[in-house]
Amino acid sequence: MFFVNDQYYTVVDVEKQHARFEEMEILQNVHQKRIAVCLPDAFEWLSLCLYMQKKGGSVVPINPATPKEAALRFANATSSHVLLFESLESPIELSSKENEKEGVLVQMSSGTTGEPKCIERSWDSIEEELESYVANWPMSNDTTSIVACPVTHSYGLISGVLSCLKRGAEPIVITNMNPKYVIKKVVKHPTHILYGAPALIHTVVQLLPKGQRLHAVMTSGTVIPASWLSSLHQVADRVLQQYGCSEAGCVALHPNVMSPEDMGYALSHVNISAGKDKNHLAEIVIRTSLQDIYTKDLGYLKEDGTLCYVSRMDDTINVAGLNVYPQEVENVLMAEPRIEEAVVYKKSDAYAGERVCVQFVSNETIDEMELREWCKNRLSPYQVPVEFVQVKEIAKLPNGKVSRKLLGGVPV
Structure with missing residues (x-):
């Protein structure tokens, strides 16, 4: 049915777990409960998720690295009745009130702002997404999904694991995120698609043995830098990208x-509107059968229907009335051979309204004037960063994303 690292679990193994769940007192009348789950054993978590889906219960996945106090806050914030922390044997009861809503998958989304937001998705809406995702799947059905991203988040869980099961294949779930271990798996399964975040994929590319290739790679979550995409194309037969939001899951594939901004074509269960071209951007709006979702992302649609993402609306930098989009500046900086990573953000400016700032990572010290000159030769004057800060590591949120607001000193 699926692998977790090197261990293979059959349908019988999952059915045995489900029989175990049937006997657990805490999981009686599960359709009336909301269960928060923070388990280090990915097999137990995935089995429980499938069980809750089948029984119509509500489940709140929590990243297994979360400490107990944070997991309790998370569980209480989502109105959970029970927290399963580290073990199935020691449930923590939180509420006796019956859940009056239909069964849902609960996700906490922070986007790029850092503000937590509770998102509830019915199992029916997830099934609709899965049917659309599989119907638009551009690879052969026997392609092995290697899921090297958290299966407590929708990208890894729904797109990576559940969609693979839906098309009758057996996913490999990786909890050992050592890039060398990931490489070992892709080598062992030559007809693969590797699901991962851009940072992990880039590290895999750097460590890939000479002559070894990747069959296919799926990236999502944050926009992959242009220089990283170029390196990836040199070793991958195919690069795919998907776009979505917590409220609707994956909506474009x-x-x-060939270009980092190309998010893909709308899946059949949604309609997407955006700007008419690169010079006329507009907010990306996703329309489902249940709701209109205003993403706060700026983008446009190409003539062939490709959705292109340009920037978060909140991240756009207004320099004396002229818009600067961080990704464009980051791509220029990342093209400098010594720079490994760069994030552009804004700060208030008494004269221009806002100014362009950047944090960057490099293995060697780089003089600010060199970078300024590099940018002046490749960007318009108003796009050139005013402030360059070299750091050992760029701070990220628990979900692995960067908060440009926090880097700019804005509390969230």
Whole structure:
């Protein structure tokens, strides 16, 4: 049915777990309960998720690295009745009130702002997404999904694991995120698609043995830098990208990405509107059968229907009335051979309204004037960063994303 690292679990193994759940007192009348789950054993978590889906219960996945106090806050914030922390044997009861809502998968989303937001998705809406995702799947059905991202989040859980099971294949769930271990898996399964975040994929590319290739790679979560995408194309037969939001899951899929901004074509269960071209951007709006979702992302649609993402609306930098989009500046900086990572953000400016700032990572000290000159030769004057800060590591949120607001000193 699926692998977790090197261990293979069959349908019988999952059914045995489900029989175990049937006997657990805390999981009686599960359709009336909301269960928060923070388990280090990915097999137990995935089995429980499938069980809750089948029984119509509500489940709140929590990243297994979360400490107990934080997991309790998370569980209480989502109105959970029970927290399963570290073990199935020691449930923590939180509420006796019956859940009057239909069964849902609960996700906490912070986007790029850092503000937690509780998102509830019915199992029916997830099934609709899965049917659309599989119907638009551009690879052969026997392609092995290697899921090297958290299966407590929708990208790894729904797109990575559940969609693979839906099309009758057996996913490999990786909890050992050592890039060398990931490489070992892709080598062992030559007809693969590797699901991961851009940072992990980039590290895998750097460590890939000479002559070894990746069959296919799926990226999502944050926009992959242009220089990283170029390196990836040199070793991957195919690069795919998907775009979505916590409220609707994956809504667009690109089967062969050549530009970082190309998010893909709308899946059949949604309609997407955005700007008419690169010079006329607008907020990306996703329309489902249940709701209109205003994403606060700026983008546009190409003539062939490709959705292109440019920036978060909140991240756009207004320099004396002229808009600067961080990704464009980051791509220029990342093209400098010594720079490994760069994030552009804004700060208030008494004269220009806002100014462009950047944090960057490099293995060697780089003089600010060199970078300023590099940017002046490749960007318009108003796009050139005013402030360059070299750091050992760029701070990220628990979900692995960067908060440009926090880097700019804005409390969230």
